[in-house]
């Protein structure tokens with residue numbers, strides 16, 4: 001029997017990362033934050049002066065990147081990456097490089113390598129549709145744009161970063177637009193995913209929903 005995968009897809013700042021991480025802890029599974037790979041590529045491109053629309057150069061960079069997850073800390077090419085990975089500039093760059101077909105293809109094998117026993121919980125945009133189409137459980141986790149902007153605001157504040165809710169809301173809407181309208185793996189609720197709308201749910205409730213869903217499938 002193949003290694004179980006729980007795929008949680010959804011728009012930015014929906015809380016899917018927090019939920020996915022908690023579910024992974026509960027089950028003792030590995031966790032892959034696939035958005036981090038696109039964010040790391042944007043970081044590496046800015047570091048190396050590669051234009052964010054140079055598809056061939058970006059795909060090459062994507063396959064060469066040496067990424068190591070050490071708990072909360074991520075290392076890129078032998079050096080730790082700081083909080084800038086979570087910033088809006090990096091997120092915007094990530095959503096630009098993520099629209100390129102060759103970049104997505106270059107990151108496919110890297111993502112599949114994370115599927116290891118006893119299991120994997122992963123979050124992103126196309127985890128259940130493209131990367132792990134045979135995932136054990138597929139969830140589409142979303143929330144209203146306003147609530148997502150408020151959550152992102154709280155998260156940034158806690159990290160000591162400054163932000164305005166109105167700006168965050170604008171960024172989130174722009175990113176939603178780009179992520180849903182692109183031709184390469186557009187963000188969408190695919191038919192075999194269960195919808196989890198967290199607009200009025202807290203993290204505990206969302207985690208419970210996913211764990212129950214997994215127990216029914218496992």
Ligand code: C5P
Nearest residue numbers: 012034035036038094095098124125126
């Ligand atoms: O999830 P996160 O906000 O970290 O993702 C950053 C960007 O990376 C998203 O806006 C999206 O464009 C892209 N992404 C993607 N496919 C994934 C994960 C992230 O296209 N599986």
